[in-house]
Amino acid sequence: MLVLVTGATGKVGQVLLESLLSEPRWAHARIRALCHNRSMPPQDRLEIIRGSIADRAVVEMAMAGVTHVIHMATVKEDPLTAMDVSVKGMFWLLEAFRVSPTGQQFMLIGGDCVVGHIIMPYDAPITENSPRKPYPGVYALSKLLEEVMLEQYYIQYGINGCCLRSPWIMEKDDFRYVLSFGADQFGGPGWDELITPGDRERFHAQGLVPLLIDATGRPLRRNFVHVSDLVAAILAALDNTATRQNLFNIAMNSPVDYGEVAARLAETRDLASVRVETPFHSNWLDNSKARLTLGWAPKINLERMVDDAFAYVRAKDDPRKVWYVG
Structure with missing residues (x-):
């Protein structure tokens, strides 16, 4: 198992890498981190590749031999780079994954900005089938485009992917x-x-x-989620056949x-x-599907x-x- 992690130096990425490298059940996994603005020292079972996710050659080099992708790299309200990272970068990752002879699972970490978190009203708990209603701004638009692009690759190419949609991470x-x-x-x-x-x-x-x-x-x-609970959900979804072409809300129980x-x-x-x-x-991001399908529950x-x-x-x-x- 060779896991490519984008956004590895961020809040979630650092906790995820620590878990992947320390937990016995992932002792067989090697990790490759694609880093751009920030980096980290390589260590046993952890390889670092430097470059922009918007660069096709960099992405293809990072994807070589990869079995699993955990895509977390993002930018916030920056119209100068948002489309490069969230659209071009996502596209190059998906293109490399769909033709990869080793690729097994593509996991996207999304956000509740695509359903407008507290900006857009809903008259019922927000499930994975609720309509997307992103709030104004380039960040919410970019995360919506990521989700839709991933779903289109299910339809067009039948790839094995999933999306974990989280609210504000503490x-x-x-x-x-x-x-x-x-x-x-x-x-x-x-x-x-x-x-x-x-x-x-x-x-x-x-x-x-x-x-x-x-x-x-x-x-x-x-809605909020603690970083430790989000990482637990990522690990519950990793290499899990039940996640195939599925979307999961990952949030506190209420x-x-x-x-x-x-x-x-x-x-x-x-x-x-x-x-x-x-x-x-006030909105409620319903996590019932994740609890039922992944056997996961926030602590x-x-x-x-x-x-x-x-x-x-x-x-x-x-x-x-x-x-x-x-």
């Missing part, structure tokens, strides 16, 4: 900074879009956490309720909250995600690094 103390009114806030929504600069400064000084309210006036419910978050922090950390009215929609629930994030203490050699702004 690790370490990420969720603590999701709730910050300070300059260290991680991800969206940017508070300046919803409250005045004066209120933001005051809330930060008072040590308050946001209780986000959705468009119906109830606490917002938003969305995070900001009302419950505020209550948890008041109880365990004596932190007060403040209501923040938003135009967002990180709301209480643990909150508790772990606020208790996390970083070592001196572990500076906070924001891979993408969220």
Whole structure:
């Protein structure tokens, strides 16, 4: 087994590589990482190839002898590079895979931006059969094009592939900074879009956490997944015949309720909250298919995600690094 991993140096990629290289059940697997802007030192069973995924020659070299592809490389709201990575890069990977004499499985790691996460409304839980409704922006468009391109290769060429669609991925103390009114806030929504600069400064000084309210006036419910649970799902899907030409939602069993978050922090950390009215929609990314088909279940629930994030203490050699702004 030779597994090509794109996006190997990112938040998910690093945890995935550690698992592939350390878990006994994958002791027979060799890993090849295709790296572009960042790299890592090679080690036993890990080979590094440098170059752009948009370069056909680089992709064909990276695909030589590969049996399994785990494609995670992406860019966020960057119209200058999004199509090169998500369209051209995906195309070259799929073209090399479909004619490969060794290729066995192509796995795409997608995102809930293709169903609009909290921007687009749904009147029922979002399943793998729900209509795609990406929110505005090049990132959501690029992830939608990846999913559709993969599905077309099922139809046109009959390849064995699957897509794992995840929501916002948390690790370490990420969720603590999701709730910050300070300059260290991680991800969206940017508070300046919803409250005045004066209120933001005051809330930060008072040590308050946001209780986000959705468009119906109830606490917002938003989907998350912990990086360890996503990696567990990837490994459950890897070389699994049940995944053939399938799409799976990979998320917590229920969305995070900001009302419950505020209550948890008041109880365990004596932190007060403040209501923040938003135009967002509460949605539920249903993971039933993944739990049934893959035998996978997330281990990180709301209480643990909150508790772990606020208790996390970083070592001196572990500076906070924001891979993408969220």
